[in-house]
Amino acid sequence: MARGESEKLPAFFYRLSPASQRAYLRSDSIGKFDLAPTPQVLRSADLLMKTLVEGRPAAIGMAARQLADELCRLLRVPPISIEVRGVRPHDQRGELHGIFYRTRPPRIVLWMRTAQRHQTVKPRTFIRTLFHELGHYFDYTVLRLGDSFHTRGFFQRESSLVRALLPADEAGAIRDSDQSGGDEARR
Numbered sequence: 001m002a003r004g005e006s007e008k009l010p011a012f013f014y015r016l017s018p019a020s021q022r023a024y025l026r027s028d029s030i031g032k033f034d035l036a037p038t039p040q041v042l043r044s045a046d047l048l049m050k051t052l053v054e055g056r057p058a059a060i061g062m063a064a065r066q067l068a069d070e071l072c073r074l075l076r077v078p079p080i081s082i083e084v085r086g087v088r089p090h091d092q093r094g095e096l097h098g099i100f101y102r103t104r105p106p107r108i109v110l111w112m113r114t115a116q117r118h119q120t121v122k123p124r125t126f127i128r129t130l131f132h133e134l135g136h137y138f139d140y141t142v143l144r145l146g147d148s149f150h151t152r153g154f155f156q157r158e159s160s161l162v163r164a165l166l167p168a169d170e171a172g173a174i175r176d177s178d179q180s181g182g183d184e185a186r187r
């Protein structure tokens, strides 16, 4: 996807190293993963939706790991450790939905309850956060970008996973209103 002339690159882009600038531009140009959903991965996504409605932490953790494993298998990369915790940490800027740690081995932490009222996060929001954090992992492993930025292409890839694996929501809308809030990638 070509960047229109009206769409400027963020100011920080010009402070990046040449290698990181190349990673940014390449990330921005890729709108989806090369992935054909299998019955197993669709079943795993469906199971995770159901466990989130039921709200039992152990079942949610197991289902999230199963879905992540299926996606890693489809994209031919090693599985990644997924930990599901309770109430989201928060500060003045908002709530933290999830974190990708680029450690060895890499891992992802997701929170299943809102900071304000301790309610279970909406299933689509939780799964979108899982896809978001996996997106950071896939930037390094599947796309081999060497860096992971929140480019327009990054969010398009996240949305393409939502479209491929989750049923359309009631309004038929693709985007959740609160999509991708409160994420941090830590190294």
Ligand SMILES: [Zn+2]
Residues within 6 Å of the ligand: 132, 136, 150, 183, 184, 185
């Ligand atoms: Zn992120």
